[in-house]
Amino acid sequence: MRQRNAVRRGRSALATAGVWLVLGVVLVYILGPLVFMVTASLMPAMEVTRIPYRWIPQGFHWQNYWQAIRGNDGRFFFVRNMVNSLFVATTITLSTVVLSTITGYGLAKFRFRGRKAVMLLIVATMMIPFQVVMIPLYIITTSLGMQNSYAGLIVPFLVNAFGVFLMRQYLLTFPDDILDAARIDGASEVQILWRVVFPSSWPAIATLAILTFRSQWDNLIWPLLIAQSREMQTIPIYITLFAEEKFTDEGAMMATAVLASLPMVLLFFGLSRYFVGGAQLFSAQKG
Amino acid sequence: MRRRRARRGICERRGRWGWAFVLPSLVFFGLFSIYPVLNALYLSFFQKHLLSSAAPRFIGFGNYQYLFQSPTFWNSLKVTGIFTGGTFAMLVGLSLVLALFISSRKRFQRFLQLAFFSPAVVSTVVAAAIWLLIFDPRGIANQLVNTFAGTPGVDHRWLVAPGMLQFATMLVYVWKYVGYFTIIFIAGISSIPRSLIEAARVDGASVWQTFWKVTFPLLKPTTLLVSVVAMIQCLRTFSTQYLFSQAGSPRGPIDVITLNVYHTAVRTFQIGRASALSIILFAIMLFLSWLQFRVARSEEVSYL
Numbered sequence: 001m002r003q004r005n006a007v008r009r010g011r012s013a014l015a016t017a018g019v020w021l022v023l024g025v026v027l028v029y030i031l032g033p034l035v036f037m038v039t040a041s042l043m044p045a046m047e048v049t050r051i052p053y054r055w056i057p058q059g060f061h062w063q064n065y066w067q068a069i070r071g072n073d074g075r076f077f078f079v080r081n082m083v084n085s086l087f088v089a090t091t092i093t094l095s096t097v098v099l100s101t102i103t104g105y106g107l108a109k110f111r112f113r114g115r116k117a118v119m120l121l122i123v124a125t126m127m128i129p130f131q132v133v134m135i136p137l138y139i140i141t142t143s144l145g146m147q148n149s150y151a152g153l154i155v156p157f158l159v160n161a162f163g164v165f166l167m168r169q170y171l172l173t174f175p176d177d178i179l180d181a182a183r184i185d186g187a188s189e190v191q192i193l194w195r196v197v198f199p200s201s202w203p204a205i206a207t208l209a210i211l212t213f214r215s216q217w218d219n220l221i222w223p224l225l226i227a228q229s230r231e232m233q234t235i236p237i238y239i240t241l242f243a244e245e246k247f248t249d250e251g252a253m254m255a256t257a258v259l260a261s262l263p264m265v266l267l268f269f270g271l272s273r274y275f276v277g278g279a280q281l282f283s284a285q286k287g
Numbered sequence: 288m289r290r291r292r293a294r295r296g297i298c299e300r301r302g303r304w305g306w307a308f309v310l311p312s313l314v315f316f317g318l319f320s321i322y323p324v325l326n327a328l329y330l331s332f333f334q335k336h337l338l339s340s341a342a343p344r345f346i347g348f349g350n351y352q353y354l355f356q357s358p359t360f361w362n363s364l365k366v367t368g369i370f371t372g373g374t375f376a377m378l379v380g381l382s383l384v385l386a387l388f389i390s391s392r393k394r395f396q397r398f399l400q401l402a403f404f405s406p407a408v409v410s411t412v413v414a415a416a417i418w419l420l421i422f423d424p425r426g427i428a429n430q431l432v433n434t435f436a437g438t439p440g441v442d443h444r445w446l447v448a449p450g451m452l453q454f455a456t457m458l459v460y461v462w463k464y465v466g467y468f469t470i471i472f473i474a475g476i477s478s479i480p481r482s483l484i485e486a487a488r489v490d491g492a493s494v495w496q497t498f499w500k501v502t503f504p505l506l507k508p509t510t511l512l513v514s515v516v517a518m519i520q521c522l523r524t525f526s527t528q529y530l531f532s533q534a535g536s537p538r539g540p541i542d543v544i545t546l547n548v549y550h551t552a553v554r555t556f557q558i559g560r561a562s563a564l565s566i567i568l569f570a571i572m573l574f575l576s577w578l579q580f581r582v583a584r585s586e587e588v589s590y591l
Contacts, residue, residue: 015494018390023399026385030403030462033417036427037409040420049425103312110305118309125320129523129572131545132565133323135330135552140323156319159312189304220526221549235525236412243416244533250420251472257413268408 011224032139037261041065041254047271048250072245077230078238078256085235086263088150092157096212097205099159105197109179119168125161130221138225148232153223157216163208170204171197206271217264233259290483331563344540345420360564363537363547369542370460371521377461378468378517378580383410383510385465386472387498400473403466411463415530418459422446428455446531449540457543464520469512475509476502502534515576522572525549544568 040048041064042057069078107119118225137156146152174197175255182192198205220236227233239260331350333343354360389399406414422429422445433439445455487497503510516580528541529549538546544564552561 019391023388024386024393026381026465027399028403030406030466032427033414033421033462034405034409036421037413037417048420049423051425052430053427067365098294099312099315106308110301110308112302112305115305115309118313121313121321122316125316125574127576128320128411129519129521129547129565129569130325131525132327132569133320134548135558135562135565136323136326137319138552139326139558158319161316161320165310181310189301193308214408218412218526220412220529221545225553236410239412239416240530240533243419243530250423252374253416254420257409257416261409261413264408264410 003249017078019125037254037257040251041258043251045249045251048254061251064249064251065259067249067252068242068256068259072242072249075230077233078259080231081233081235084150084153084232085217088153089213089235089263091150091154093209093212094159094217095158096163097209100163100167101171101198101201101205102193102207103159103164104169104171105193107164107168108171108174109176122161122164126165134225141226146226148227148229150232152226153232153234156222157219160212165211166208167201167204171184176199210267210271213267214264327562330559331566333559335558337552337558343559346559350560351567353560356565359542363542363564366453366539366541367522367543368408369523370457370541371518373453374457374460374521374524375514375518377457378465378521379510381461381511382465382468382472382513383506385469386476389469390473390476396466400470403469405466406463407467409463411526414459414463415527418455418462418527419446419531422455429514435552440558446534446536449537452531452536452540456524456527456531460521460524464517468517471513472506472509476501476504479505506570507583511579512516514578518575518579519572521567523577 016231036053039055042060042062043064044061047054047061069076071077086247092224103122104232107115126229141147141156146155178196178200179192182196187195219234220240223234223237227237239253239256242256331344332345332347332348334349335343337516385403389396389403392399409417423429424442424444426445428445429441429443433441433445438586443451445451481500483505487501492500523545524543525545528543528546530545531541532538538550542550545568548561548564549566551557
């Protein structure tokens with residue numbers, strides 16, 4: 001008996017070691033490139049491509065960051081493009097959060113004729129990939145003269161179906177009693193929305209905000225189409241242009257990557273507490 | 288009687304509020320999703336040059352016919368299939384294993400979750416830029432392979448040889464998204480009643496049996512969600528392939544449909560043809576999602 005226990009214990013220790021080994025290998029795969037980005041951003045180009053790669057930089061080559069901001073042509077488009085990205089992503093996030101909450105609330109808590117049809121339409125919209133609507137959108141926006149403008153970058157994304165769906169799912173679980181109590185107290189529907197629904201939807205709103213901001217921060221294909229002038233381009237395009245000239249300076253390219261990641265990193269760690277809860281919410285609603 | 292009418296009045300008034308709340312988004316979806324889809328479908332039947340002011344010429348299924356005869360299209364389809372299949376399998380498999388391993392650990396759970404999720408925080412373009420340097424002939428990928436294979440100084444042509452290039456883009460994508468799906472799986476696993484798993488263990492089931500007979504079937508809804516999202520995500524890939532090809536890699540092996548749409552529309556200005564391509568992409572996505580839901584529906588999950 002004791003022997004069997006020992007065997008079992010030995011086997012489970014082996015299994016534990018195996019699990020940690022797999023987790024460790026994957027962890028290196030996941031974190032390695034990020035460490036590479038940060039360390040390479042502090043190295044002169046010569047050192048980035050040294051064989052073997054030196055994971056600890058010799059010194060801090062801060063010039064890379066200056067180079068990233070200055071740009072290869074010395075015209076500081078980085079600053080302008082960063083501002084563009086921040087402005088576009090923030091505006092879209094705000095409008096998505098507000099519109100999704102309003103619409104989701106309307107769908108979750110009101111009975112009206114055509115509600116099912118509206119819901120179906122919105123779910124159907126979720127299935128449309130951007131690449132399909134991209135060309136017609138491009139024709140529409142250019143014919144409205146919105147090329148190379150903030151309007152052109154922002155308007156097509158003011159709200160998205162996934163956001164509406166997420167907020168609806170969340171608000172379905174919202175207790176009706178609270179809403180009725182507010183109604184009895186004489187609050188108007190708009191007041192209820194503003195004073196009751198918004199403040200108590202924080203976890204869902206934070207999740208939606210992160211997801212929206214991230215997808216906009218990531219958006220490459222639409223700005224490529226709509227913003228040809230360098231003044232109106234966004235950070236993803238800036239990085240792409242840097243990468244096309246990559247053999248000039250790898251260190252500076254990584255410095256650009258680090259700088260471009262900062263807003264997302266700050267936002268994510270600022271709101272991560274809500275986000276994990278949000279992931280749970282996301283999985284609870286399933287398909 | 289009067290009371291009932293009064294009550295119906297309230298309901299109707301409230302219903303009107305419902306409409307008011309829904310309307311702004313509805314108008315938006317109409318203008319920026321529904322209309323463009325129909326428009327894309329419409330455009331796909333015309334020959335139209337982006338820069339010419341000439342009226343589009345109706346050619347029926349001409350664009351589709353052209354596509355079905357063009358080797359570039361078939362190449363795109365094949366490339367998209369390889370990328371989606373490979374990435375999808377790696378993503379779902381790896382994230383499931385990671386989620387199981389992480390949820391079985393008591394220590395470092397939160398750290399592991401955050402660490403695996405961290406690549407999702409950097410943008411896709413940044414991810415592609417990092418890996419571009421890793422796959423450089425003098426980069427870490429070659430160094431690593433050469434160290435383990437004992438082949439010093441060999442260049443494995445990550446960004447040039449077709450197979451390697453395809454594999455390289457998959458690695459970038461898996462790296463970027465595996466943590467995201469892991470977190471969703473972890474949430475799914477934590478929603479399974481612990482008592483069920485413990486009961487199975489007490490009844491003498493091995494870890495392996497417990498997984499296949501209890502955990503995995505109960506994870507169906509989560510697996511389905513992850514599959515649909517992952518597959519659609521893979522089919523939509525663009526940035527990685529775009530950046531790699533801009534940085535000098537051959538386009539052929541990574542010319543996924545989205546990249547092809549972009550090139551057809553923006554570089555050769557064939558709007559009708561690009562629309563037809565995007566409609567085909569849409570049809571593929573719809574079919575695959577439908578298929579997944581059907582497969583899932585055939586086996587409903589219950590905790591009994």
